[in-house]
Amino acid sequence: MKFLVLAMLALTPSQERGRQIYVHGQSKSGRPITATIGEGGTPFAAAIVPCTNCHGEDGKGRAESNVRPADITPDALARAATINGRTRTAYTRPHLKRAIGMGFDSARNPLNTAMPRYTMSQEDASDLLDFLAILGNESQPGITDETIRIGVIGDDTLTAPDTRIYGRRIELVHDRSTDVFLRIDATSNAVADNIPTISIRSLTTSAEEQRNAMLAYATGLGIEPEFASNCDFRGADPYLFLTSDVASQCDLAKVPLDRRIIVAVSPPPTASVLEMVTTLLGTLGRDLTRSALNELLERQKARRRVWLMTLDTSSRLVPLN
Numbered sequence: 001m002k003f004l005v006l007a008m009l010a011l012t013p014s015q016e017r018g019r020q021i022y023v024h025g026q027s028k029s030g031r032p033i034t035a036t037i038g039e040g041g042t043p044f045a046a047a048i049v050p051c052t053n054c055h056g057e058d059g060k061g062r063a064e065s066n067v068r069p070a071d072i073t074p075d076a077l078a079r080a081a082t083i084n085g086r087t088r089t090a091y092t093r094p095h096l097k098r099a100i101g102m103g104f105d106s107a108r109n110p111l112n113t114a115m116p117r118y119t120m121s122q123e124d125a126s127d128l129l130d131f132l133a134i135l136g137n138e139s140q141p142g143i144t145d146e147t148i149r150i151g152v153i154g155d156d157t158l159t160a161p162d163t164r165i166y167g168r169r170i171e172l173v174h175d176r177s178t179d180v181f182l183r184i185d186a187t188s189n190a191v192a193d194n195i196p197t198i199s200i201r202s203l204t205t206s207a208e209e210q211r212n213a214m215l216a217y218a219t220g221l222g223i224e225p226e227f228a229s230n231c232d233f234r235g236a237d238p239y240l241f242l243t244s245d246v247a248s249q250c251d252l253a254k255v256p257l258d259r260r261i262i263v264a265v266s267p268p269p270t271a272s273v274l275e276m277v278t279t280l281l282g283t284l285g286r287d288l289t290r291s292a293l294n295e296l297l298e299r300q301k302a303r304r305r306v307w308l309m310t311l312d313t314s315s316r317l318v319p320l321n
Contacts, residue, residue: 011131011134011138011139012130014126014127014130014131015127015130015131015133015134015138016131017029017124017127017131018127018128018129018130018131018132019131019138021033021046021050021051021120021124021127021128021131022050022051022052022128022131022132022135023050023051023052023057024047024050025045025046025047025048025049025050025051026046026047026050027120027121027124029121029123029124031120031121031123031124032045032120033045033046033047033118033119033120033124034046034118034119034120035048035049035116035117035118035119036116036117036119037049037113037114037116037117038113039113043119046116046118046120049116054067054069054114054115055069055070055072056069056291057289057290057291057294058073058135058136058289058291058292059071059072059073059076059132059135059136060073060136060291067112067114069115070083072132072135073135073136074132074133074134074135074136074137077090077091077096077132078090078091086107086109087107088105088106088107088109089106089107090106091105091106092106093129096129096132097125097129099111100117100118100125100128101117101118101119101120101125102117103115103117140181140288140289140290141178141179141180141181141195141290142179142180142181142182143168143181143288144168145167145168146167146168146169147168147169147170147171148165148168148169148170148171148181148281148288149171149172149173149177149179149180149181150170150171150172150173150180150181150182150183150184150274150277151172151173151174151175151176151177151180151182151183151184151195152172152173152174152183152184152186152270152274153174153175153176153183153184153185153186153187154185154186154187154270155174155184155186155270156174158172158174158270158271158274159172160172161274161275161278163278165278165281165282166282166285166286167286170274170278178195180195181196181288181290181293182195182196182197182198182277182290182293183195183196183197183198184197184198184200184270184273184274184277185197185198185199185200186200186267186270188201195290196290196293196294196297198273198277198297200267200268200270200273201267203266203267203268203273203305204266204267205264205266205305205306207243207244207245209306210243210244210264210266210306211227211241211243211264212306213264213305213306213308214227214241214243214262214264214306214308217262217308217320218239218241218262221239223237223239225239225241226239226240226241227241227242227243228240228241228242228246229246230246230249231246231249231250231251231254233250233254233255233256233259233261234256235259237259238258238259238260239259239260239262240255240259240260240261240262241261241262241263241264242261242262242263242264243264244263244264244265244266247263247264247265252311252315252317253315255311255315260310260311261310261311262308262309262310262320263308263309263310263317264306264307264308264309265307265308265309265317266306266307268305268307269307269309269317269319271319272307272319276305280293280296280297280300281293283296284296307319308320
């Protein structure tokens with residue numbers, strides 16, 4: 001088997017079928033693929049433990065507890081290596097097939113018992129090996145030299161920002177197309193596929209988080225915040241702060257003109273999330289990959305923002321941050 005490190009490649013039909021197996025643990029033909037873990041383990045559907053779970057979409061491996069899955073990119077497999085004091089030779093197609101099905105590396109060393117042993121047809125195994133030959137170098141869905149396609153579900157009014165990310169413009173698709181790099185989902189219905197998705201509902205913040213954010217905002221203004229507990233907008237203080245739960249019960253159009261309402265919105269507006277996504281994509285550089293995006297999104301989960309809004313002259317909510 002000849003391993004090549006190439007520029008981003010479009011997939012052949014066999015590589016596309018192999019990618020299906022690598023990412024989902026399922027054959028496009030419908031043929032069964034099973035996995036076992038440990039000696040004498042009971043076979044189960046490989047879809048429970050697809051290759052991408054541990055090796056990642058780029059094949060470089062993701063540490064799990066005390067286990068570090070191997071780098072299985074073509075460049076890594078084409079070289080001899082010493083791992084945990086044991087030396088192996090470069091992999092060939094037969095070596096890879098044996099590793100996947102029997103759990104031995106290219107020097108017949110047993111692989112870690114955490115590595116599943118997969119059983120599949122000869123045709124599916126060949127497709128998987130075809131895909132592994134370009135793993136990490138395949139073209140990324142939704143990415144061209146000119147555009148980054150983002151799916152937006154649940155907000156047909158959103159328009160693409162007038163900005164470019166390393167020369168690429170943002171293109172929005174308002175449906176469940178699979179030919180997108182990532183999705184922003186403003187609905188409550190999860191989409192069951194492998195496309196990175198930012199669920200707006202997952203960015204929901206607690207009342208305490210909202211109050212803390214509004215307190216910080218008020219401190220920046222040099223004022224003591226007055227928090228509303230109901231829809232009574234009377235008072236002498238020009239500013240009134242509302243959590244999302246309180247605001248949802250009120251008719252904000254009835255706010256007196258001499259008061260300024262600050263609302264913590266949860267979940268955030270779709271347009272604000274798109275702005276956040278655009279900023280995140282800019283940090284990834286020109287060579288965008290879904291695996292890099294997924295890692296970045298995982299890190300961002302611990303940094304939930306509170307989205308502050310105020311009213312404009314037409315009593316519409318407009319963002320403050």
